[in-house]
Amino acid sequence: MADDLTFRDFTRGEKLRLVALHARMAKRGLAGDTVDLSDLKRKVERIEKTAERRKNGK
Numbered sequence: 001m002a003d004d005l006t007f008r009d010f011t012r013g014e015k016l017r018l019v020a021l022h023a024r025m026a027k028r029g030l031a032g033d034t035v036d037l038s039d040l041k042r043k044v045e046r047i048e049k050t051a052e053r054r055k056n057g058k
Contacts, residue, residue, distance in 0.1 A: 010051050018047060 010018065021040050028035045 005048060005052055005055065009055050010047070014047050014051060018044060021047075 007015065021044050025037050025040050028037060028040070
């Protein structure tokens with residue numbers, strides 16, 4: 001997560017999506033060490049960027 005964001009900077013929907021994405025990452029991680037998580041990480045980063053833009057007013 002970006003350095004200047006806190007969990008309360010996210011909307012309720014974004015929080016739910018982040019929790020769901022992290023759960024999916026954990027589930028995939030249980031499958032093994034060679035699992036590709038890049039698609040889920042990109043989705044998390046996109047949500048973080050949106051929250052950061054909203055927080056900074058841009």
